[in-house]
Amino acid sequence: GAVVSQHPSRVICKSGTSVKIECRSLDFQATTMFWYRQFPKQSLMLMATSNEGSKATYEQGVEKDKFLINHASLTLSTLTVTSAHPEDSSFYICSARPGTGAREKLFFGSGTQLSVL
Amino acid sequence: GESVGLHLPTLSVQEGDNSIINCAYSNSASDYFIWYKQESGKGPQFIIDIRSNMDKRQGQRVTVLLNKTVKHLSLQIAATQPGDSAVYFCAETSNTGFQKLVFGTGTRLLVSP
Numbered sequence: 073g074a075v076v077s078q079h080p081s082r083v084i085c086k087s088g089t090s091v092k093i094e095c096r097s098l099d100f101q102a103t104t105m106f107w108y109r110q111f112p113k114q115s116l117m118l119m120a121t122s123n124e125g126s127k128a129t130y131e132q133g134v135e136k137d138k139f140l141i142n143h144a145s146l147t148l149s150t151l152t153v154t155s156a157h158p159e160d161s162s163f164y165i166c167s168a169r170p171g172t173g174a175r176e177k178l179f180f181g182s183g184t185q186l187s188v189l
Numbered sequence: 190g191e192s193v194g195l196h197l198p199t200l201s202v203q204e205g206d207n208s209i210i211n212c213a214y215s216n217s218a219s220d221y222f223i224w225y226k227q228e229s230g231k232g233p234q235f236i237i238d239i240r241s242n243m244d245k246r247q248g249q250r251v252t253v254l255l256n257k258t259v260k261h262l263s264l265q266i267a268a269t270q271p272g273d274s275a276v277y278f279c280a281e282t283s284n285t286g287f288q289k290l291v292f293g294t295g296t297r298l299l300v301s302p
Contacts, residue, residue, distance in 0.1 A: 076232075078232070104287060106287075106290065108292075113197050114197075114294075114295075115292045115294050115295045116233070116278070116292045117292075118289055118290070118291060118292075121287045121289055123287075129287065163230075165232050165233070167232075167290070169288075177223070177235050177238065178223075178235075178290055179235075180232035180233050180234075181232050182231055182232045183230065183231060183232045185230065
């Protein structure tokens, strides 16, 4: 089956630093990737939709200048949390969809646990 | 729609029992639904999906029921096993825009041996 690789799986950083999370589709091309955020004991909240070669589309309430998304190729999207603060500590998950047009199952990465000290 | 919540509801069952997990969705335009299983510290894992032109779909040990009239979805797990213990989310999407997937609040399933 399709595989989505997310890296790193866990990162601890100091407040004020930036952290980059990578999401790769290993065996398929993903025109669209999605970034989610999940707080403990809560559901996944969609942050943004990442489209290859164009600007990401952010959900209401998500700061685009804080959460920078780059989808430079059909197999890689990155999420950069800029000037991270403790309230940004969360589990970040990416997903990717193979193909275009018709809906297919989304494949999820294994998530990145971000802890900001 | 978008889910918010401080606590996940929990369903506790005995091994071998049948489990039923419910989900209410909010978008009348949603026409494709998926159930996911999430274990601690991992990404969601696909279980089963259903399109809005169906009201029931069966997989291996799992059945999804869809009631569009009341915007309700359920996941039935037969002969629940300890390995089924996890958090279960329903998700909905419509065939518009980026077809983004919106997750429900989730239910924690605890299976006792």
